Amino acid sequence: SIVVIPFDNIAIVEHQRLRKAxxxxxxxxLKIAAIALVNNAALLTRNKSDFAQIVELKIEDWxx
Numbered sequence: 001s002i003v004v005i006p007f008d009n010i011a012i013v014e015h016q017r018l019r020k021a022x023x024x025x026x027x028x029x030l031k032i033a034a035i036a037l038v039n040n041a042a043l044l045t046r047n048k049s050d051f052a053q054i055v056e057l058k059i060e061d062w063x064x
Contacts, residue, residue, distance in 0.1 A: 007035055011035045022054060044059075
């Protein structure tokens, strides 16, 4: 089963921090990153070029 993690109040605050720190990244990408960060989760993505800019974010690419 897949657990869907909500965009809750803690993630909203983190999203606001990320918007200031990374103004060139897309809003939806920053929301996804905020959810992963506040839940101490790795983000599975093929979009390493954008998400790798967020230094504190753990990303993994399982597409290979």
